[in-house]
């Protein structure tokens with residue numbers, strides 16, 4: 219019979235609290251905060267962490283993956299147009315070519331591999347945490363304001379729970395159609411957002427990758443958030459654009475991080 223080691227309650231609680239606190243201390247100041255752990259955010263996190271950057275994903279849900287678990291219409295087959303399958307190759311996701319240039323993978327398999335790839339690369343993940351606002355320093359986004367997701371579900375009478383903030387050199391909005399972080403700037407009249415257009419698969423993905431990048435100093439967008447910001451057509455249940463957009467935003471973030479612009483510390487005097 220299996221016999222487990224004797225470990226009591228206080229040891230387990232100590233392990234959880236000290237483990238979480240240690241990790242959280244490391245993300246209070248990071249190179250890049252990625253808001254949203256869908257396909258574009260996960261690819262960006264994997265790329266940036268692989269390049270040695272200190273990266274954290276804040277995800278409002280308990281689970282990561284966003285829309286990448288289910289292809290479309292609650293059917294869990296993901297489609298990817300070439301060259302999106304090259305990202306599936308990199309993370310070891312099996313797929314079949316259903317037509318020349320159109321590939322199909324199983325959602326749960328692809329999504330779990332992508333989550334694992336981001337974690338394996340060293341990205342830190344804080345889930346059940348919602349980004350509510352941005353930190354601003356002299357015309358730059360310089361971090362995000364966060365709170366536990368369940369706080370938003372509490373009755374109004376007991377929701378006076380102040381958030382906390384973390385600082386980062388760059389923030390990436392990977393929150394999908396809602397472009398939550400960009401909208402924090404829209405509300406202040408700092409950025410204009412067009413709203414995503416109707417579905418047009420063959421136009422959407424090239425345009426999305428092309429427009430991926432900076433929206434405001436310190437803030438970049440990837441994935442469907444880009445379509446929302448720039449009024450690009452939506453692409454529905456095909457994911458190559460999300461994966462390649464994640465790569466592109468990581469390249470752009472790396473260029474900024476390595477440009478020397480953050481070498482003088484602090485960037486902005488308080």
Ligand code: 48F
Pocket residue numbers: 253254255256257258259276277278279282283284285286347348349350392393394395398440441442443452453454455456457460
């Ligand atoms: O929506 P989502 O999968 O974003 P994406 O990477 O991919 C879009 C596709 O899934 C699909 C599509 C393309 O074929 O049209 O929709 O652009 O993932 C967005 C993630 O962001 C989280 C949300 O829970 C989801 O996991 N999120 C949204 N708002 C917040 C957030 C927030 N305020 N704070 C933290 N996470």
